[in-house]
Amino acid sequence: MKEVLPVFCYHPDPIATGAIDGSDEVCDCCKRARGYIYRGGIYSKCDAELVFCPWCIADGSAATEFEGTFNDVDSLIEVGIPESVVKEVNERTPSYSSWQEKVWLHHCGDACEFHGDASARDVQGATADTFEAFLEGQEEHREHWIAEFRNYVPNEDLVFYRYVCRHCRVVRLMYEYS
Numbered sequence: 134m135k136e137v138l139p140v141f142c143y144h145p146d147p148i149a150t151g152a153i154d155g156s157d158e159v160c161d162c163c164k165r166a167r168g169y170i171y172r173g174g175i176y177s178k179c180d181a182e183l184v185f186c187p188w189c190i191a192d193g194s195a196a197t198e199f200e201g202t203f204n205d206v207d208s209l210i211e212v213g214i215p216e217s218v219v220k221e222v223n224e225r226t227p228s229y230s231s232w233q234e235k236v237w238l239h240h241c242g243d244a245c246e247f248h249g250d251a252s253a254r255d256v257q258g259a260t261a262d263t264f265e266a267f268l269e270g271q272e273e274h275r276e277h278w279i280a281e282f283r284n285y286v287p288n289e290d291l292v293f294y295r296y297v298c299r300h301c302r303v304v305r306l307m308y309e310y311s
């Protein structure tokens with residue numbers, strides 16, 4: 134039987150997001166095959182092809198052993214998110230394989246949970262709170278994004294990702310153009 138996956142508060146379902154999947158591969162950190170493997174990559178001076186089991190991410194041993202980090206946390210540092218949270222996202226939270234530029238969203242003074250690709254319904258049905266939070270800091274005009282939201286279906290050119298606040302549960306969206 135497979136071991137129970139460790140808890141990642143900021144990436145609560147890494148199987149659903151595709152960050153971790155079932156595999157017999159051996160973890161480069163603990164050298165064990167534990168039934169799951171993470172392929173999202175690590176920022177490290179070492180070999181970029183490293184794969185890890187979820188446990189070596191959760192306990193920080195992969196980040197320590199390979200002097201690496203998993204996520205870009207500049208967006209969290211800029212707004213004064215507590216250092217303990219920044220460290221957890223940076224060193225003990227799986228990233229997401231398809232990301233180019235990783236911006237971790239925050240709300241209520243904490244990093245948000247990452248929930249992977251947003252569905253068409255998540256975007257088209259975004260609440261006013263979600264939309265207004267999204268608009269902050271965007272260069273394009275409101276009208277541009279109203280149209281993008283209304284017509285959104287997941288596609289190869291524009292992808293939305295879904296985050297959820299751990300405190301007020303507001304949904305926050307982030308996008309990336311490929």
Ligand SMILES: [Zn+2]
Nearest residue numbers: 160163186189
């Ligand atoms: Zn391991």
Ligand SMILES: [Zn+2]
Nearest residue numbers: 240241298301
């Ligand atoms: Zn909140």
